[in-house]
Amino acid sequence: GWKMEDVLDEEIKVIQGKVGPEDHVICALSGGVDSTVAATLVHKAIGDRLHCVFVDNGLLRYKERERVMETFERDLHLPVTCVDATEQFLSKLKGVVDPEMKRKIIGKEFICIFDDFAQHLERDLGKIAVYLVQGTLYPDVIESCPPPGSGRTHSHTIKSHHNVGGLPKDMKLKLIEPLKLLFKDEILAVPTAFLKRHPFPGPGLAVRVLGDVTEGNALEILRQVDEIFIQSIKDAGIYDSIWQAFAVFLPIRSVGVQGDQRTHSHVVALRAVTSQDGMTADWYNFEHKFLDDVARKICNSVRGVNRVVQDITSKPPSTIEWE
Numbered sequence: 001g002w003k004m005e006d007v008l009d010e011e012i013k014v015i016q017g018k019v020g021p022e023d024h025v026i027c028a029l030s031g032g033v034d035s036t037v038a039a040t041l042v043h044k045a046i047g048d049r050l051h052c053v054f055v056d057n058g059l060l061r062y063k064e065r066e067r068v069m070e071t072f073e074r075d076l077h078l079p080v081t082c083v084d085a086t087e088q089f090l091s092k093l094k095g096v097v098d099p100e101m102k103r104k105i106i107g108k109e110f111i112c113i114f115d116d117f118a119q120h121l122e123r124d125l126g127k128i129a130v131y132l133v134q135g136t137l138y139p140d141v142i143e144s145c146p147p148p149g150s151g152r153t154h155s156h157t158i159k160s161h162h163n164v165g166g167l168p169k170d171m172k173l174k175l176i177e178p179l180k181l182l183f184k185d186e187i188l189a190v191p192t193a194f195l196k197r198h199p200f201p202g203p204g205l206a207v208r209v210l211g212d213v214t215e216g217n218a219l220e221i222l223r224q225v226d227e228i229f230i231q232s233i234k235d236a237g238i239y240d241s242i243w244q245a246f247a248v249f250l251p252i253r254s255v256g257v258q259g260d261q262r263t264h265s266h267v268v269a270l271r272a273v274t275s276q277d278g279m280t281a282d283w284y285n286f287e288h289k290f291l292d293d294v295a296r297k298i299c300n301s302v303r304g305v306n307r308v309v310q311d312i313t314s315k316p317p318s319t320i321e322w323e
């Protein structure tokens with residue numbers, strides 16, 4: 001019979017065969033399931049010749065950096081270097097409002113950081129990084145470029161997922177993509193609580209702050225709103241019934257009244273969907289009481305927000321993310 005363990009053993013042997021005995025490998029950890037599983041697999045294959053990097057691009061969720069670094073080190077025992085590149089990313093994104101431009105800029109900055117890290121390994125530690133690990137799930141590959149014979153008809157790029165399409169042709173590092181042909185439910189055979197986390201896009205909150213991400217304190221407001229929404233979902237015991245849930249910061253203001261004050265503050269949208277693979281999705285139908293509680297909590301505790309709306313579109317015609 002067909003066993004997941006056999007597939008993983010096979011993958012480990014392939015990696016050991018591919019990576020030369022003196023070669024070092026860099027893995028970009030995103031904090032998501034794919035890269036974490038990929039890193040764990042490569043770590044099993046080549047041990048401390050794997051060097052993981054976690055980039056704080058300034059577009060992460062509330063306390064995300066602290067939370068994932070703790071998980072990598074304490075639970076997964078992965079060797080991880082955290083690079084704080086907040087200034088680097090946000091300065092490049094300043095004034096940029098076009099969604100595809102934002103994605104391209106972010107993808108490019110990531111590659112620069114990995115190249116820099118590879119140079120640092122070589123210059124300072126005498127270790128030559130030859131490969132970059134990518135945890136690429138099949139649906140990502142399909143959306144950026146449908147493989148021949150996949151039966152998918154669209155031939156254009158819906159969105160440039162930066163972990164697939166954005167890699168430059170002249171990149172020095174070669175790719176290892178151990179998960180390229182595995183589907184998410186197959187990967188779930190690998191045991192760790194980490195696997196239950198909702199997916200989070202590579203470009204991070206940049207695709208959830210509509211317009212210029214550096215405008216005002218949009219990122220900070222979004223982090224607070226998102227954290228309240230996600231925590232409420234966990235408290236209600238429905239996190240695992242939802243494929244993905246998040247808040248979106250809208251670059252508009254509306255009039256409200258808080259206390260006896262007229263306000264002219266921001267509007268945030270809540271989005272939660274169910275899905276099998278992210279290719280299609282239905283909006284999640286919360287109980288009214290839940291929505292009422294969350295909206296009140298957000299307006300009461302997040303300064304600068306006086307209106308909460310819910311996104312009730314499915315995919316298609318919408319996509320899951322707003323940008």
Ligand code: XMP
Pocket residue numbers: 158159160161162163199200201202203244278279315318319320321322
């Ligand atoms: P859309 O918005 O295209 O999203 O319906 C489908 C799924 O993909 C995630 N997503 C991304 N994941 N890099 C990623 O790794 C990206 O650039 C990216 N863009 C969207 C999205 O969160 C959803 O789960």
